[in-house]
Amino acid sequence: MSIAIMSQLFKAHLGSTSRKMLAVRLADFADDEGKGIWPTVGRLARETELSERTVQRILSEFVDEGLLIVRKKGGWKPGEGTRYDFNMVALGRLQAAKMTIEGCHGVTHDTVTPVTTATGTGDTGDAEGCHGDTQTVIEPPIEPSDLREGAREAERQESQESQTETEQSVEKGFWALVKDWPGFAGMPKEPAKRAWLALTADERREASERFPRWLQLLKAQKKSHTPAPSTYFGEKLWLDVPAQDVAAKSANAMAAPFGKLWSATRFAELLLPPSGIVAPPTKFEQMQIDAGQVSLADVMAEKRMRAGWPSVNSMQERARSAQGSMCPLALEEAGQGFQAVKRDGDLLAAWQREHKRRGWPFPEGRLPEWVYFPAIEGEGDLDFLVAEAVERYRERISDYLANRSKGDDHAA
Structure with missing residues (x-):
């Protein structure tokens, strides 16, 4: 914990209580030099009582403004957070909060938000900040010239670090990357090393950072073998993998109810074990059970159906008022195989029975009139065909379901 940095932030004018709260919490993780900040977004959201989307937005703002420097991208494995350092140059130039009565923006002292239809609107249902989770306008809480200078200082620092590579560090980086390479033990080492040395410092950094996600991409494409390191370096295969920040920004999308992506997401959630709290029978239900009017199994099955999959119930509740839901784009391709089923038809009745x-x-x-479901194949008994369609979809998204079971909400 850095008391000095926290003290600076308490006195600084950051534009909103949400921004200040998050900045102070980040300082709690930093050392006296402002380094070593790597809590996950989930943890920051829990401890600041902000939504995860708000935390992600503010972190992105702090990086864009030069207050934070990204040292290492997270997300390679569940529970791994991005590592940040405070930019001490920008931090030292933060203006102290003025002892004046200000509107919701502070900087401009306006009481009316300067948001126009051209610049974006906020989510009025969000309790965080005056703009809400989806606000696209970034207020300038710190002097822009200070931030630009801070960002330039950070860039100079990064450039100096990349230029201070030594022969030993390059060699160490090579062996650190290839030591667990599939099949590398039986491959010649010199071609791989020559290809590694031919790269620039930035290319070596990118090749290392994207390697785990490149392996995931090969797995998703069901490749039968892993190319050799010499091929990976020589052909710059890591460029096939999007940068982590680009992938993170496009992880989810708002999907219309009963459409392909919405339905693919709904079925994926149903294929996971129930996670909701299923309450025991009420006194009235117990009386009915004791009187033989209904069985305990039937009562609990009804409760499990209504409470076991809260995310699905939420999607369906929103759909009743024609509202879409945020759905993972990782399921978009699988959803393309869904078929439209006509309302009130025999096939829809079979899906209800399933x-x-x-x-x-x-x-x-x-x-x-039309609702999307996993496509059936062939002809015959509809109940059998529908059950088969569910299992084919389960197999197709098996990797996604495995990641979700491990707690990876994006499961990309």
């Missing part, structure tokens, strides 16, 4: 058989919640109320 939901009942599995104890899954089925959308209530009047459905639109």
Whole structure:
């Protein structure tokens, strides 16, 4: 914990209580030089009582403004956070908060937000800040010239670090990357090393950073073998993998209810074990059970159906008022194989029976004329074909389901 940095931040004018709260919490993780900050977004959200989306937005603002420097991108494995350092140059130039009565923006002293239809709107349902989670306008809480100078200082520092590579550090970086390379033990080492040395310092850094996600990409593409390090370096195969920040920004999208992506997400959630809290029978239900009017199994099955998959229930509740839901783009390709099923037809009735058989919640109320479900194949008994379609979809998204079971909410 750095008391000195926290003290500076308490006195600084950061533009909103949410920004100040997060900045102070980040300082709690930093050492006296402002380094070593790597909590996950989830942890920051829990401890500041901000939404994860708000935390991500503010962190991005701090980086863009030069207050934070990204030292190492996280997200290679579950629970790994991005590592930041405070930019001490920019931190030292923060203006102290003025002892004046200010509006919601502070900097401009306006009481009316300077947001126009051209610049974006906020989510009025969000309790965090005056703009809300989805606000796209970034207020300038620190003097722009100071921030630009701070950002330039950070760039100079990064450039100096990349230029101070030594022969020993380059050699060490090579062996650190290839030591666990699939099949490398039986390959010649010199071609790989020559290709590594031919790269620039920035290319070596990118090749190392993107290597784990490159392996994941090969797995997703069901490649039968892993190219040799000499090929990876020589052909710069890491460029096939998007940068981590680009991938993170496009992880989810708002999907219309009952469309392909929405339905693919709904079925993916149903294929996971129920995670909701299923309450025991009420006194009235217990009386019905004791009187033989209903069985305990039926009562608990109904409760499990209504409470076991809260994310699905939330999607379906929003759909009843024609509201979409945020869905992972990782399922977009799988959703393209879904077929449109006509309302009130025999096939829809078969899907209702399949939901009942599995104890899954089925959308209530009047459905639109066409709803997407996993595609059936062949002809014959509809109940059998529908059950087969579910299992084919389970197999197709098996990697996604495995990642979700491990707690990776993005499961890309």
